[in-house]
Amino acid sequence: xxxxxxxxxxxxxxxxxxxxxxxxxxxxxxxxxxxxxxxxxxxxxxxxxxxxxxxxxxxxxxxxxxxxxxxxxxxxxxxxxxxxxxxxxxxxxxxxxxxxxxxxxxxxx
Numbered sequence: 001x002x003x004x005x006x007x008x009x010x011x012x013x014x015x016x017x018x019x020x021x022x023x024x025x026x027x028x029x030x031x032x033x034x035x036x037x038x039x040x041x042x043x044x045x046x047x048x049x050x051x052x053x054x055x056x057x058x059x060x061x062x063x064x065x066x067x068x069x070x071x072x073x074x075x076x077x078x079x080x081x082x083x084x085x086x087x088x089x090x091x092x093x094x095x096x097x098x099x100x101x102x103x104x105x106x107x108x109x
Contacts, residue, residue: 023090027083027084030079030080030083033076033079033083035076037075038080047063
């Protein structure tokens with residue numbers, strides 16, 4: 001089969017498009033999960049009807065403390081911030097440099 005130099009360019013453009021779409025989907029997921037973790041402790045219905053609390057009833061007093069709610073909300077803020085940061089990088093085209101697959105680092109002996 002005869003290869004054309006533009007075949008490699010087409011393959012690299014497809015790979016870049018797939019990487020961009022994947023990063024976009026991950027960013028949207030992180031934002032959504034972060035917002036859910038921020039909102040869930042504030043609503044009584046979601047927070048009180050928890051599968052793990054129903055499974056282990058001794059967790060109920062712990063889950064009702066404001067410290068646990070605050071920790072979950074803080075994790076949500078960090079997750080959402082990470083998603084927004086990654087979304088910003090996707091939109092403005094900041095891409096981490098890729099290492100070729102055949103250049104594996106070997107431990108120094």
